[in-house]
Amino acid sequence: MYCEILEKIREYDSITIFRHQRPDGDAMFSALALHRFLSDNFPQKKIKVAGKDVYNIISRNDRISDHFIINSLAIILDTSILNRIDDERASLASYMIKIDHHPSDDNYGDINQVEVRASACAEILARMFLSRAFKDLILSPETCRYLYCGLISDTINFRTTNVTAETMSIASKLIAKGDLDVSKLVEYVIDTDLDSFRKSTKIRTMTQIRDKFAYVILKESDLKKMNMSLMEAKNNIDELGRIKEINIWALAIENEKKYDCSVRSKRGYVINSICKEYGGGGHINAAAVKKLDRKSLDQFFERFIALSKKKPVKQN
Numbered sequence: 001m002y003c004e005i006l007e008k009i010r011e012y013d014s015i016t017i018f019r020h021q022r023p024d025g026d027a028m029f030s031a032l033a034l035h036r037f038l039s040d041n042f043p044q045k046k047i048k049v050a051g052k053d054v055y056n057i058i059s060r061n062d063r064i065s066d067h068f069i070i071n072s073l074a075i076i077l078d079t080s081i082l083n084r085i086d087d088e089r090a091s092l093a094s095y096m097i098k099i100d101h102h103p104s105d106d107n108y109g110d111i112n113q114v115e116v117r118a119s120a121c122a123e124i125l126a127r128m129f130l131s132r133a134f135k136d137l138i139l140s141p142e143t144c145r146y147l148y149c150g151l152i153s154d155t156i157n158f159r160t161t162n163v164t165a166e167t168m169s170i171a172s173k174l175i176a177k178g179d180l181d182v183s184k185l186v187e188y189v190i191d192t193d194l195d196s197f198r199k200s201t202k203i204r205t206m207t208q209i210r211d212k213f214a215y216v217i218l219k220e221s222d223l224k225k226m227n228m229s230l231m232e233a234k235n236n237i238d239e240l241g242r243i244k245e246i247n248i249w250a251l252a253i254e255n256e257k258k259y260d261c262s263v264r265s266k267r268g269y270v271i272n273s274i275c276k277e278y279g280g281g282g283h284i285n286a287a288a289v290k291k292l293d294r295k296s297l298d299q300f301f302e303r304f305i306a307l308s309k310k311k312p313v314k315q316n
């Protein structure tokens with residue numbers, strides 16, 4: 001598959017890189033890594049990064065004409081479904097390559113490089129760049145740095161259940177090849193500023209516990225009081241993790257009278273199937289739903305309360 005992707009890259013004079021709406025670190029750093037990699041290796045090609053939304057640490061949203069997209073190869077990163085791409089013009093492109101690690105039935109690409117065992121989209125890109133098919137191409141320290149940032153962003157510095165020996169092996173190669181300062185990059189990507197720290201502290205005090213399920217419901221009025229955006233609030237889901245007694249945790253945020261809810265779980269607690277029933281989706285231990293009314297949210301939570309009391313199932 002990696003050979004086919006490289007063939008397509010060679011074939012096109014212009015390439016547009018896409019990512020999902022409200023990009024997280026994996027989506028943004030993967031886009032930057034791919035942009036850097038392609039620019040280093042194919043300076044004669046025109047490479048653009050599409051997107052409207054921004055990411056808090058670093059962003060790149062190029063101005064791109066319809067004409068450019070129509071004639072370009074589209075590479076879509078970290079985006080499981082077509083209508084989550086942060087520029088609906090992606091489907092205008094003459095050829096689409098999807099590179100993603102989310103389980104999904106939406107094979108919208110002409111090539112679909114979907115590796116659900118990968119901890120991050122950045123892990124897939126790194127594996128591809130390090131693969132035999134790509135061995136004659138330049139992998140610059142900047143590309144390594146972006147990939148490593150994507151990796152630690154999605155895995156919260158290698159804490160999530162989808163981190164594997166392969167993840168660490170790839171991380172190790174990136175550190176060596178890019179001569180990366182690991183502690184500096186953790187500070188850059190993971191550490192919080194004082195303002196966010198204070199807000200997270202407030203959110204933690206709002207935690208409610210039912211059996212082995214922990215959750216916070218943030219109303220629009222709470223966000224207003226804390227002067228917090230929806231996106232900023234969402235990042236706090238991990239604040240509810242790291243509790244030994246808790247197996248599943250969730251953060252619901254009111255948005256236009258409905259609730260968007262992120263859910264996380266420990267290994268052995270399968271939550272994405274429940275999210276799917278409520279119109280959402282995601283990974284086994286990290287999933288989300290959107291636009292639930294209050295009644296559905298309560299029912300949704302009841303499912304996790306029940307599940308949280310059960311013994312974990314085997315999960316590789």
Ligand SMILES: [Mn+2]
Pocket residue numbers: 026027078101119120121154
């Ligand atoms: Mn990701």
